[in-house]
Amino acid sequence: MMARTRLAWAYLAPLLITLALVAAWPLLRTIAFSLTDANLSDLSQWQFVGLANYAYLLSDPQWWRAVGNTLLFTLLSVGLETILGLVIALTINAHMPGRGLVRAAILIPWAIPTVVSAKMWAWMLHDLYGVVNVLLMNLGLIDRPWAWLADPTLSMAAVVLVDVWKATPFMALLILAALQVLPLDIYEAARVDGIGPVKSFFHITLPLIRPALLIAVIFRSLDALRVFDVIYVLTGNNENTATMSVYARQQLVDFQDVGFGSTAATCLFVIIALITTAVITLGRVHVSASGNDR
Amino acid sequence: MFRSLGLIAVTAALLSASATPTQSQVTVSISCSSLGIELELCQEGADAWAKQTGNKVKLVATPPDANERLALYQQLLAAGSADIDVFQIDVIWPGTLANHFVDLKSLIPAEDLKDHFETLTTNDTVEGKLVAVPFFVDAGLLYYRQDLLDKYGKKPPKDWAELTETAKAILAGERAGNAQLQGFVWQGRAYEGLTCNSLEWVASFGGGTLIETDGKISINNAQAASALTLAKSWIGTISPEGVLNYAEEDSRGVFQSGNAVFMRNWPYAWSLANAPDSPVKGKVGIALLPQGTGQGARHAAALGGQHLAVSKYSAHPKEAADLVRYLTSAEEQKRRAIKGSFNPTRKSLYGDAELLKALPFLKDFEAVLENSVARPSTVTGAKYSRVASEYIRAVHNTLSGKGTAEENLAALEKQLDRLSRGGKW
Numbered sequence: 008m009m010a011r012t013r014l015a016w017a018y019l020a021p022l023l024i025t026l027a028l029v030a031a032w033p034l035l036r037t038i039a040f041s042l043t044d045a046n047l048s049d050l051s052q053w054q055f056v057g058l059a060n061y062a063y064l065l066s067d068p069q070w071w072r073a074v075g076n077t078l079l080f081t082l083l084s085v086g087l088e089t090i091l092g093l094v095i096a097l098t099i100n101a102h103m104p105g106r107g108l109v110r111a112a113i114l115i116p117w118a119i120p121t122v123v124s125a126k127m128w129a130w131m132l133h134d135l136y137g138v139v140n141v142l143l144m145n146l147g148l149i150d151r152p153w154a155w156l157a158d159p160t161l162s163m164a165a166v167v168l169v170d171v172w173k174a175t176p177f178m179a180l181l182i183l184a185a186l187q188v189l190p191l192d193i194y195e196a197a198r199v200d201g202i203g204p205v206k207s208f209f210h211i212t213l214p215l216i217r218p219a220l221l222i223a224v225i226f227r228s229l230d231a232l233r234v235f236d237v238i239y240v241l242t243g244n245n246e247n248t249a250t251m252s253v254y255a256r257q258q259l260v261d262f263q264d265v266g267f268g269s270t271a272a273t274c275l276f277v278i279i280a281l282i283t284t285a286v287i288t289l290g291r292v293h294v295s296a297s298g299n300d301r
Numbered sequence: 302m303f304r305s306l307g308l309i310a311v312t313a314a315l316l317s318a319s320a321t322p323t324q325s326q327v328t329v330s331i332s333c334s335s336l337g338i339e340l341e342l343c344q345e346g347a348d349a350w351a352k353q354t355g356n357k358v359k360l361v362a363t364p365p366d367a368n369e370r371l372a373l374y375q376q377l378l379a380a381g382s383a384d385i386d387v388f389q390i391d392v393i394w395p396g397t398l399a400n401h402f403v404d405l406k407s408l409i410p411a412e413d414l415k416d417h418f419e420t421l422t423t424n425d426t427v428e429g430k431l432v433a434v435p436f437f438v439d440a441g442l443l444y445y446r447q448d449l450l451d452k453y454g455k456k457p458p459k460d461w462a463e464l465t466e467t468a469k470a471i472l473a474g475e476r477a478g479n480a481q482l483q484g485f486v487w488q489g490r491a492y493e494g495l496t497c498n499s500l501e502w503v504a505s506f507g508g509g510t511l512i513e514t515d516g517k518i519s520i521n522n523a524q525a526a527s528a529l530t531l532a533k534s535w536i537g538t539i540s541p542e543g544v545l546n547y548a549e550e551d552s553r554g555v556f557q558s559g560n561a562v563f564m565r566n567w568p569y570a571w572s573l574a575n576a577p578d579s580p581v582k583g584k585v586g587i588a589l590l591p592q593g594t595g596q597g598a599r600h601a602a603a604l605g606g607q608h609l610a611v612s613k614y615s616a617h618p619k620e621a622a623d624l625v626r627y628l629t630s631a632e633e634q635k636r637r638a639i640k641g642s643f644n645p646t647r648k649s650l651y652g653d654a655e656l657l658k659a660l661p662f663l664k665d666f667e668a669v670l671e672n673s674v675a676r677p678s679t680v681t682g683a684k685y686s687r688v689a690s691e692y693i694r695a696v697h698n699t700l701s702g703k704g705t706a707e708e709n710l711a712a713l714e715k716q717l718d719r720l721s722r723g724g725k726w
Contacts, residue, residue: 152541157547243491
């Protein structure tokens with residue numbers, strides 16, 4: 008038994024060492040820096056300041072603004088992406104000519120690097136020479152050009168829309184994969200029992216794809232909570248849309264304040280960890296509860 | 302454009318390969334900004350040096366946004382990276398980055414250095430070390446549409462109130478034909494460009510320069526507040542709401558496509574606005590930025606410009622310094638001025654007949670420089686980016702209607718006071 012345990016540890020060792028090197032070490036280093044006043048221009052000179060950085064961060068209204076922006080962004084973008092992804096997946100799951108082509112085509116937004124697509128959208132959303140305003144004006148939907156990226160309220164909507172445009176294909180693809188392994192006989196039985204398509208969607212399809220849906224939502228939420236690129240390219244450090252990552256970067260890079268920036272990064276990590284745990288726990292409870300019903 | 306750059310690079314590589322090098326070849330890499338045609342000009346200049354000396358150059362394109370370029374440089378330099386030998390730095394960075402650069406005093410001939418404006422070489426001297434050599438000098442300018450002003454019998458505005466009036470009058474007459482036309486475009490995005498734009502307004506109203514050279518925080522005053530209140534009144538009337546997210550190239554895009562009467566921009570926009578494919582070619586005039594009103598009103602232009610520095614982590618500091626010498630030479634600065642309207646930093650070029658013909662504003666430029674407003678980067682040192690960020694926030698909030706100028710400036714003063722520990726910096 009001892010020998011088996013030792014062997015097991017030996018097999019696990021490479022994985023554990025790799026994880027410690029690429030995940031645990033940087034994380035611990037960031038946490039260590041968050042307790043100091045280190046500066047990027049000279050990392051060898053620093054002093055231990057205890058929890059002073061944390062106290063300052065928690066009293067900074069700009070940080071809470073960034074937390075609020077991040078949560079709002081996550082809620083809106085992941086919500087829209089889930090609904091649209093579901094609709095698209097159900098549509099392309101149907102047997103129709105050219106299905107393969109459509110599936111490949113919807114992946115294009117996901118395949119473009121975010122910085123490139125965000126810059127593209129920044130030009131398209133430009134208030135005077137952007138194509139979006141021209142189209143909307145020609146269609147008569149708006150009477151004067153909208154300042155998509157400058158207006159404090161519109162700018163959040165604009166970054167959410169760009170993120171939805173980009174990430175919906177990912178959502179659709181994950182849901183489509185789940186849809187394709189669903190057993191067809193259940194639907195046949197439902198049809199024999201005279202159950203309509205709407206009812207069979209909510210009572211058969213949705214419960215069966217819930218695990219896959221949950222994983223897709225967690226993936227997207229993690230991405231959305233640490234969002235940086237799309238927002239930074241579209242609106243820079245503007246506090247109307249600045250997220251936690253934008254805030255942390257400004258401290259770390261623009262202000263060279265490694266100590267305080269690490270504090271912001273650590274808090275970002277804690278918030279994401281808490282939310283992920285909550286989503287997984289709630290999701291599990293729900294799955295097992297619906298399992299008990301049957 | 303990228304394809305032609307590649308072609309130039311390949312040709313240059315072939316040419317330099319066929320030339321017989323007298324000494325062993327080294328590769329010097331240089332970082333250049335990519336605002337407008339800067340990158341193209343930098344490539345041509347560096348290639349010419351490579352051909353002359355038998356060395357090779359590698360061009361590293363960096364973001365046109367100054368804040369991002371500084372962040373990139375700080376990361377590279379903090380890591381002691383030898384990847385870039387020659388850095389193109391902003392006029393406000395020598396203090397921040399001085400520790401990472403070599404002293405160029407012994408590497409550049411003294412008679413070469415004497416020709417540059419003294420204010421600029423002083424700016425580049427940190428604790429007795431010459432950390433950079435002036436490359437070109439910038440100051441904010443007012444661009445206007447000569448044809449539209451003529452049509453309405455207007456003259457280039459002397460003060461901001463006149464600019465507002467003229468813009469309104471022209472918009473009232475022209476909007477029927479072109480609904481897209483704007484009165485005045487500038488740089489209002491929350492970034493360093495807004496620092497320059499708003500300091501120009503504040504200084505032109507006699508409202509000081511945010512932090513004075515002795516470290517005193519001067520921004521919370523009535524003239525500064527009336528300058529910002531005036532700027533706020535432009536938004537939605539003579540300036541589009543979108544101006545709050547415009548950087549240099551956004552404003553140029555609007556102006557150059559014929560959709561603005563006035564534009565505040567740097568000199569680089571001149572040669573582009575007059576390029577053969579420009580819709581406003583030959584219709585553009587240029588003037589000093591308008592004065593404010595009230596006590597101490599004056600013309601004020603933010604001092605900008607770029608300088609070249611050699612990294613102390615460079616493996617070839619001698620060759621790198623020689624590239625700097627070549628790129629800042631009179632001949633190269635003249636070429637850049639004619640082709641890209643990048644203003645020379647050498648006094649001798651301001652009397653050059655050929656240059657004066659190509660750049661009509663050059664003869665007044667010494668006056669512009671005298672009136673220039675330096676950002677408070679020297680006095681605030683390493684804290685500058687934090688100061689600028691707080692200032693930008695106060696101005697941007699005022700412009701987008703979150704609080705009045707008075708409220709935001711009072712809050713800013715408190716914040717800066719805390720940051721500087723009572724103006725001691």
